[in-house]
Every structure is written in structure tokens, then in C-alpha cells.
Amino acid sequence: MNAMTQSAAKTSTGLLSVIFVALVGATLLFVAGHAQSAALHDAAHDMRHATGFPCH
Amino acid sequence: MIQRMLAGGLVAGFAAGLFAALLHFAFIQELILVGEQYETGAIIHFAETGDSTASHDHAPGEDDEHAHGDSGAEGSAFARNALTVLFTGLIYAAYGLILVAGFALAEHFGRRVEASHGVLWGIAGFASLQLAPAMGLPPELPGTIAAELIQRQVWWLGTILATGAGLALLAFGRGLLPAVIAGALLAAPHVIGAPHPDQYWGVAPPEVGAEFAARVLGVGLAAWAALGWLAARLWSAQS
Numbered sequence: 001m002n003a004m005t006q007s008a009a010k011t012s013t014g015l016l017s018v019i020f021v022a023l024v025g026a027t028l029l030f031v032a033g034h035a036q037s038a039a040l041h042d043a044a045h046d047m048r049h050a051t052g053f054p055c056h
Numbered sequence: 057m058i059q060r061m062l063a064g065g066l067v068a069g070f071a072a073g074l075f076a077a078l079l080h081f082a083f084i085q086e087l088i089l090v091g092e093q094y095e096t097g098a099i100i101h102f103a104e105t106g107d108s109t110a111s112h113d114h115a116p117g118e119d120d121e122h123a124h125g126d127s128g129a130e131g132s133a134f135a136r137n138a139l140t141v142l143f144t145g146l147i148y149a150a151y152g153l154i155l156v157a158g159f160a161l162a163e164h165f166g167r168r169v170e171a172s173h174g175v176l177w178g179i180a181g182f183a184s185l186q187l188a189p190a191m192g193l194p195p196e197l198p199g200t201i202a203a204e205l206i207q208r209q210v211w212w213l214g215t216i217l218a219t220g221a222g223l224a225l226l227a228f229g230r231g232l233l234p235a236v237i238a239g240a241l242l243a244a245p246h247v248i249g250a251p252h253p254d255q256y257w258g259v260a261p262p263e264v265g266a267e268f269a270a271r272v273l274g275v276g277l278a279a280w281a282a283l284g285w286l287a288a289r290l291w292s293a294q295s
Contacts, residue, residue: 008109015058015164021061022157024153026150028147028149033150043139046088046136047147049197049198050085051272051276052193053188054193
């Protein structure tokens with residue numbers, strides 16, 4: 001029982017960490033690829049064109 | 057688990073990003089600069105009517121020098137290119153994190169990710185994040201025209217999610233039903249169709265735009281393959 005509870009807890013932390021890392025990646029993608037602030041846009045301009053991001 | 061994902065994804069991502077930046081300067085940057093010259097009016101498409109093919113072939117090469125001079129107005133070319141390297145590294149770090157999250161999810165469902173699977177994962181990531189969106193919204197050369205921004209972003213994001221889910225179902229699903237759903241997910245964004253403008257008035261030549269789009273996809277494929285290759289190696293070495 002204890003082992004089962006532990007394994008269930010491990011499974012849910014596993015899934016949580018997957019979601020966490022995916023969210024960090026998606027946030028980074030959004031900030032670097034889509035954020036509209038002028039400074040960020042100019043800095044990332046060439047890369048955004050070169051990855052096909054619809055940013056303007 | 058989190059450290060393994062963060063470390064592996066970031067290291068592989070930055071490394072693949074540097075490779076992508078190298079390819080960017082080898083194949084893509086010169087076309088962006090040409091596009092910008094049309095965008096700003098430094099060169100005019102159809103300026104010399106009657107001899108169109110010849111003049112277009114000439115324009116990019118001849119005016120490359122000007123492009124470097126022009127970009128000096130907005131800040132040095134060095135600073136601009138350094139930022140491109142930095143942001144390419146960041147974007148690929150983001151790709152790397154999303155990819156290793158995929159590895160961890162697969163292992164969560166009992167599918168081990170071997171080093172030898174890495175390139176396939178990379179190609180699937182490329183197909184989801186670049187190729188499928190590019191079929192509706194081709195990478196835009198500066199000086200070309202596209203539909204309203206927010207509509208494009210919605211279609212872009214939806215296409216990435218549907219394609220990624222479709223490919224995962226196709227790869228890991230068992231039986232006919234997951235395959236049918238996968239097919240529907242892969243097709244849906246293209247059946248719905250990407251937003252397009254009613255008419256085009258881009259000032260950059262379509263020939264340059266076509267070469268730009270093809271090179272962007274080629275560079276993306278190479279960099280994603282490298283990303284998958286490296287990320288899976290790091291991942292399986294840590295298990």
C-alpha cells in the first residue's frame with residue numbers, strides 16, 4: 001500500500017514536472033518569438049523571420 | 057527529473073541554436089537584407105521593366121554591400137547579428153525544453169527514449185513547429201504581405217498543437233482509432249486553412265521570398281535534427 005502510494009505520488013510529480021518544463025519552454029518561446037515590445041521585437045527580428053514566427 | 061529535463065533541454069537547445077545561427081548566417085541573413093532593401097525602397101521591384109529576370113538576379117549580389125551600410129543606421133551590424141545569435145540560442149533552448157518534456161512524457165507512459173530515436177524526435181519537432189505552420193503561413197521575407205497578425209498567431213499555435221498531438225498519436229497509438237484521429241488532427245489545420253490577405257502588394261520579389269522560405273525550412277530541419285540527436289543522447293546517458 002505504502003509502495004503504491006509512493007509510486008502514485010512519484011507518477012504525479014513526474015507529470016507535474018513534465019508540465020512545468022513544457023510551460024517554461026512555451027513561455028520562453030512566447031517571449032523570444034512573439035512578445036511585441038519594440039526593443040525585444042527589434043532584437044529578435046531576424047531570428048523571428050528565420051523561424052517563420054508570425055510576429056508582425 | 058526536473059533537473060535532468062532542464063539541463064538536457066537547455067544544453068542541447070543552446071548547442072543546436074548555435075548551429076542554427078551558423079546556418080542562418082550562411083543561408084538566410086543575406087536574403088533578409090535583400091528583402092529589407094525592397095521594404096525600405098532602396099531597391100525597387102520592376103524598376104527595370106522588360107528585363108526583369110536578369111535585373112533580379114543581379115540585384116541581391118550587387119547590393120549586398122549597401123545592406124551592411126544601411127543597417128548601420130539602426131545600430132551596428134555586429135550588434136544586430138550578435139542579438140540574432142542570442143535569440144536563436146534562446147528559441148532553440150525553448151524547443152529543447154519542449155522536446156525533453158516530450159521525452160519525459162513518453163517515458164511516463166512506458167516508452168523509453170533511446171539515443172538512436174533522437175533524430176526522429178527532432179524531425180517530428182521540426183514538422184510540428186516549423187513545417188506544418190509554414191504550409192499555411194510560409195516564413196515571411198521582409199517586404200512581403202500577410203493577413204492580420206492575431207488570426208495568423210491563432211492558426212499558427214493551433215497548427216503546432218494539432219500536428220504535435222497527431223504525430224504523437226501516430227507514433228505511440230495502438231490500433232486503428234488513434235491513427236484515424238491522428239490523421240484528422242494532422243489534416244485539420246490545412247482543411248480549415250490559414251488566414252491569407254485578400255490581395256498581395258508585397259514589394260519584395262516572390263523569387264527571393266521563395267528562396268528565403270525554402271532555406272528557412274532547410275536550416276530548420278538541419279538544426280532540429282541536431283537538436284533531437286543531441287538531446288536524446290544527453291537524455292539516455294543520464295537514465
